[in-house]
Amino acid sequence: MDIAIAGIGHTPPVRRSPKNIRHLAIEAIQAALDDAGLEGHDIDGVITDGVIMPHTVPREFIAAQFGMTRSFDGGVSFGGAGVAAAPELAKLAIGARKARTVLFYFGVDWGSRASGPYGFHDMYPAKMAFEKPYGFNAQPSYFALWARRYMHEYGMTDADLAVVAISHREHALRNPLAQARTPMTLASYRAARMIAEPLRVPDCCLISDGVGAFIMTSLERARDLRQPAVKVLGSSFASEAWSGDDIFTQQAEIFRVTGAQAACRSALAEAGITLADIDFAELYDCFTISVLMQLEDLGFCARGESPDFVRERGIGVDGALPVNTHGGLLSHSYLLGVEHMIEAVRQLRGAAGAAQLAKADIGLVGGWSIPDYGVCVLGRDAR
Amino acid sequence: MKSTEPEFAGHFEQLAQGRLCFPYCAACQRFHWYPMPLCPHCRADGWQWRGINGSGTLYSWTEIHHAFDARYTGALPYIVALIEFPQAPGIRLVANLVGTSSMGLAIGQAVSADFSQVLAGSGPLVFRAHAVAAS
Ligand SMILES: [Zn+2]
Numbered sequence: 001m002d003i004a005i006a007g008i009g010h011t012p013p014v015r016r017s018p019k020n021i022r023h024l025a026i027e028a029i030q031a032a033l034d035d036a037g038l039e040g041h042d043i044d045g046v047i048t049d050g051v052i053m054p055h056t057v058p059r060e061f062i063a064a065q066f067g068m069t070r071s072f073d074g075g076v077s078f079g080g081a082g083v084a085a086a087p088e089l090a091k092l093a094i095g096a097r098k099a100r101t102v103l104f105y106f107g108v109d110w111g112s113r114a115s116g117p118y119g120f121h122d123m124y125p126a127k128m129a130f131e132k133p134y135g136f137n138a139q140p141s142y143f144a145l146w147a148r149r150y151m152h153e154y155g156m157t158d159a160d161l162a163v164v165a166i167s168h169r170e171h172a173l174r175n176p177l178a179q180a181r182t183p184m185t186l187a188s189y190r191a192a193r194m195i196a197e198p199l200r201v202p203d204c205c206l207i208s209d210g211v212g213a214f215i216m217t218s219l220e221r222a223r224d225l226r227q228p229a230v231k232v233l234g235s236s237f238a239s240e241a242w243s244g245d246d247i248f249t250q251q252a253e254i255f256r257v258t259g260a261q262a263a264c265r266s267a268l269a270e271a272g273i274t275l276a277d278i279d280f281a282e283l284y285d286c287f288t289i290s291v292l293m294q295l296e297d298l299g300f301c302a303r304g305e306s307p308d309f310v311r312e313r314g315i316g317v318d319g320a321l322p323v324n325t326h327g328g329l330l331s332h333s334y335l336l337g338v339e340h341m342i343e344a345v346r347q348l349r350g351a352a353g354a355a356q357l358a359k360a361d362i363g364l365v366g367g368w369s370i371p372d373y374g375v376c377v378l379g380r381d382a383r
Numbered sequence: 384m385k386s387t388e389p390e391f392a393g394h395f396e397q398l399a400q401g402r403l404c405f406p407y408c409a410a411c412q413r414f415h416w417y418p419m420p421l422c423p424h425c426r427a428d429g430w431q432w433r434g435i436n437g438s439g440t441l442y443s444w445t446e447i448h449h450a451f452d453a454r455y456t457g458a459l460p461y462i463v464a465l466i467e468f469p470q471a472p473g474i475r476l477v478a479n480l481v482g483t484s485s486m487g488l489a490i491g492q493a494v495s496a497d498f499s500q501v502l503a504g505s506g507p508l509v510f511r512a513h514a515v516a517a518s
Binding site for chain 1: 386387388391394416417418423442443444445446447448449451452455458461463465474475477478479485490507
């Protein structure tokens with residue numbers, strides 16, 4: 001059965017919100033319901049990521065608040081991969097007639113937490129025992145090791161990383177809600193403070209409080225609802241035999257994005273298309289180097305060629321492959337990819353404002369939560 | 384460094400004696416890291432700790448300039464290295480590199496363990512870079 005995204009909602013991105021995470025979730029979900037023209041009691045399936053939300057805004061809390069009687073309930077991966085793989089789970093549920101209308105929501109309050117995004121990794125026992133005592137305790141330091149090694153193997157420079165950062169900032173300047181709205185040049189990039197060499201402030205994602213939500217139902221039903229339906233052409237989760245403890249340091253080819261190739265191949269096959277059919281991509285840009293790695297592992301270019309790809313083919317709104325047209329985690333907000341899904345829906349509705357692409361018929365969302373990966377391919381409903 | 388994982392303890396007990404040890408599986412003759420209850424390569428139960436000399440090479444490194452945790456504020460900047468060992472192929476160790484600046488380092492450079500802090504019980508294992516870059 002074909003399914004579609006019928007409603008989207010989110011809270012305005014902000015570093016620290018005066019509202020707590022449960023209130024933010026309620027606001028985002030209400031916005032998604034309003035967008036679709038649905039009521040809480042119309043939802044009979046609820047999906048979140050399987051790790052973060054269960055501890056902050058559990059699904060049964062949302063069901064109680066909105067009056068949802070559930071016949072389907074699921075959690076998938078954590079963070080980014082869960083966002084992009086949620087439609088896979090919804091499609092299974094709706095296709096099997098276990099549910100008719102499925103809500104997904106995800107968000108974080110890491111802007112307000114003293115431990116920020118870093119406390120998340122305290123759940124990994126080996127990191128606590130063998131890494132934290134050495135001050136290796138935060139995501140920028142992992143990606144800094146990868147970026148340094150990538151520079152060594154493929155000759156990447158900080159100017160290549162700057163191309164990614166500047167492109168994302170230019171997109172954020174087109175989005176009135178984006179958190180980072182100061183124009184960026186190579187000079188201002190290089191003048192920025194070093195965080196974990198070779199990564200500077202603009203190489204690292206923002207920190208945010210916020211929640212996003214989207215509602216999925218059959219394509220047939222979505223066509224009767226308030227907004228233009230956005231088709232889920234394919235959605236897939238994939239991962240490999242690694243844990244969050246060892247993936248950051250022990251993989252033979254350390255900057256390989258586990259799961260990306262398999263998830264992408266599966267989602268494209270489900271959609272019956274190839275990468276050449278993709279008009280734009282919303283990729284999990286936790287760091288500038290992350291974008292380069294995913295362009296390679298998703299198959300947009302070969303290993304080692306992504307610095308050339310972003311410079312010569314372009315990832316801006318006028319480039320060969322526009323990437324993160326809302327500004328991404330680097331310049332819009334750090335909600336671990338739920339804003340990427342929402343932006344893809346906006347593009348396919350033709351509602352992306354100053355960032356609207358001239359051609360936006362098919363978009364790819366790549367969600368990463370190392371070592372997991374999710375891909376969702378969305379399409380304009382051209383009936 | 385106290386951990387709830389019993390398979391971690393041997394590493395620190397050996398370190399306190401000035402020995403650098405990693406899990407080695409006699410069944411498949413491979414190292415793994417971090418320690419897991421079963422060998423992740425062949426699922427054998429009962430791997431052993433195997434000691435190596437502390438000589439390694441620099442796989443990558445980063446100089447940290449931001450205190451992600453307030454307890455490191457006074458230590459900035461410091462270098463975190465990812466180190467490979469000829470005597471323990473297939474694994475990499477995270478540790479601090481001391482006595483050098485980031486500017487003088489190169490991937491492939493020889494480094495060696497300095498056990499003085501762990502023997503004195505005054506801090507974690509550190510590594511020192513050899514003067515000449517190997518790459
Ligand atoms: Zn084994």
